[in-house]
Amino acid sequence: MLPELDEFAEALMAQxxxxxxxxxxxxxxxxxxxxxxxxxxxxxxxENISQNLFSDLIQKVxxxxxxxxxxxxxxEYLELDEFxxxxxxxxxxxxxxxxxxxxxxxxxxxxxxxxxxxxxxxTAKFLVYSTYVKSYISKISTTYGDYLDNDIYxxxxxxxxxxxxxxxxQGPPYEVRAESVKSGYLxxxxxxxxxxxVHSVQTNLQxxxxxxxxxxxxxxxxLAKTILALxxxxxxxxxxxxxxxxxxxxFKIANKANLFFMLNPDNFITNVMGPDVMTYTKVEIxxxxxxxxxxxxxxxxxxxxxxxxxxxxxxxMEGMAEFVVQKxxxxxxxxxxxxxxFVGTDYSAYSVKKSTGKEFTQFLFNxxxxxxxxxxxxxxxxxxxxxxxxxxxxxxx
Numbered sequence: 001m002l003p004e005l006d007e008f009a010e011a012l013m014a015q016x017x018x019x020x021x022x023x024x025x026x027x028x029x030x031x032x033x034x035x036x037x038x039x040x041x042x043x044x045x046x047e048n049i050s051q052n053l054f055s056d057l058i059q060k061v062x063x064x065x066x067x068x069x070x071x072x073x074x075x076e077y078l079e080l081d082e083f084x085x086x087x088x089x090x091x092x093x094x095x096x097x098x099x100x101x102x103x104x105x106x107x108x109x110x111x112x113x114x115x116x117x118x119x120x121x122x123t124a125k126f127l128v129y130s131t132y133v134k135s136y137i138s139k140i141s142t143t144y145g146d147y148l149d150n151d152i153y154x155x156x157x158x159x160x161x162x163x164x165x166x167x168x169x170q171g172p173p174y175e176v177r178a179e180s181v182k183s184g185y186l187x188x189x190x191x192x193x194x195x196x197x198v199h200s201v202q203t204n205l206q207x208x209x210x211x212x213x214x215x216x217x218x219x220x221x222x223l224a225k226t227i228l229a230l231x232x233x234x235x236x237x238x239x240x241x242x243x244x245x246x247x248x249x250x251f252k253i254a255n256k257a258n259l260f261f262m263l264n265p266d267n268f269i270t271n272v273m274g275p276d277v278m279t280y281t282k283v284e285i286x287x288x289x290x291x292x293x294x295x296x297x298x299x300x301x302x303x304x305x306x307x308x309x310x311x312x313x314x315x316x317m318e319g320m321a322e323f324v325v326q327k328x329x330x331x332x333x334x335x336x337x338x339x340x341x342f343v344g345t346d347y348s349a350y351s352v353k354k355s356t357g358k359e360f361t362q363f364l365f366n367x368x369x370x371x372x373x374x375x376x377x378x379x380x381x382x383x384x385x386x387x388x389x390x391x392x393x394x395x396x397x
Contacts, residue, residue: 004251009115012107012130019138020110023080023157026141030161033168041178043163046154049189050075057194060328066370067201067377072150075193080140080157084108087136089148091129092213095221099125100132107133123253124224127260128217144192152196162188166342180341187338191325198321204377205317212310219303220264226295227260228253235259238292263289263296265303278311278383280304308383316380319357320373323365326351326358356386363389 013020033039058069078086088104099122106114119126146153163185170177199206230238235255239246242262247254262268269277277283283300290297329335330347339345360381364372375396385392 003116004253005116005119006112007251008119008126008253008257009112012115012133013110013112015134016107016137019140022141026157026161026165029165029168033161033164036168038172039164039168039174041164041167041174043182043185046156046159046189047077049186050154050193053186053190053193057190057197061194061197061201061324064324064328064370065198065201065373067373069197069201070150073152073197073200074150075152075154077156078153080155081108083143083146083153083155083157084137084140086146086148086153087140088132090136090146091132091217092210093129093217094214095218096122096125096129100129103129103133104137107137123257124221124228127224127228127257128220128264131261131264131266144188145196147196147199150200152193152200154192159189159192162342180337183334183337184341185338187329187332187334187336188342190329190332190334191338194325194328195321198324199317201373202317202320202377205313205380208380209310209313209317212306212313215306216266216303216310219299219306220266223264223299224260226299227263228256230256230259230293234292238263238289241288241292263293265300265307269300269303277304278308279387312383312386313380315357315386316360316376317357319355319359320361320376322355322358323361324373360386360389360392364392367393 054075058073061067062069085101085104085108088100091100091104093100099118103115103118103126106118140155141158144155144159146155163181166184167174167177167181170181236246238259239255242259244255244258244262247258269283281304283297283304285297285300330351336347339347339350343350361372361376364376368375379396381389381392385395
């Protein structure tokens with residue numbers, strides 16, 4: 001039988017198996033296309049296309065939003081491993097920067113021994129930050145780009161082979177469909193770069209988001225330490241009450257880890273109370289759980305303010321970017337080809353998709369036109385205002 005920490009490492013990689021298998025399939029398909037003599041269609045490189053688009057897209061954002069884009073903004077091109085490590089940098093923390101970077105690096109290399117050593121080094125931090133590994137890395141093959149510290153990062157693993165794979169899957173004769181795929185590819189890059197340029201002008205929102213996430217992560221680290229220090233008898237009682245699977249006694253950490261994954265507020269509060277918790281002022285939990293773990297009530301109450309702040313700011317950032325990208329690209333033929341060729345939808349279906357942040361931005365845009373963006377960046381809404389934009393209007397007018 002594997003030592004307990006090795007099992008943790010294996011379990012983490014097992015949870016990423018779908019993504020890792022997708023990565024293998026994409027790599028194998030790209031290799032097969034390269035070797036297929038019948039496939040002769042060539043696409044311009046991501047670097048060439050993006051550099052040709054960049055200044056024009058900056059101008060469009062500048063003009064539409066009335067906000068100046070930094071002269072220092074640049075585009076970087078990352079292969080798969082580098083992009084995964086970038087995702088580690090997007091995990092904001094005051095207390096675990098080195099730990100997170102090491103963890104993401106070990107997962108990127110699929111190094112089980114190293115992951116096991118990292119778990120041993122600080123189990124509490126592992127419990128908190130392995131959840132980021134799962135959520136960030138499991139979305140890599142659908143992530144075209146990202147923004148961090150004045151750089152736009154493009155995911156070359158996906159974008160580099162994407163158009164060839166799309167065309168190849170459509171089957172021969174390839175030349176007949178090549179132009180629409182090339183056009184769609186251009187649309188995908190326009191959309192990606194535009195979105196990240198919008199994120200680059202949201203300086204205050206980026207700062208507020210980071211501060212809130214750091215606060216949430218600090219609280220979660222504290223909770224993980226408290227749960228790891230719990231008496232075994234309490235752990236058993238809580239595990240039974242919550243109907244979690246009991247683990248054999250020789251696995252000293254597993255029961256506590258299961259408890260943390262269940263009781264950490266990002267899971268427990270959000271799943272038990274639902275999304276409305278984002279507008280609550282007080283967290284109420286099951287009296288039996290409070291009796292067994294009296295510290296939880298206070299931790300959850302402290303968590304509420306930063307998580308609500310983070311939720312509101314992040315929803316505003318994403319919604320604003322979505323709104324601006326749709327408005328700038330609504331008549332763009334490349335973007336329309338992207339939607340039909342790559343996504344299998346059209347602009348009207350795409351544009352009516354519900355999004356709280358986008359609808360909130362639209363509501364304000366009807367009132368303030370392009371002054372909307374400066375107002376939202378300087379003074380973001382809270383979670384109640386997101387649900388009822390009139391409250392935000394009343395506050396800022």
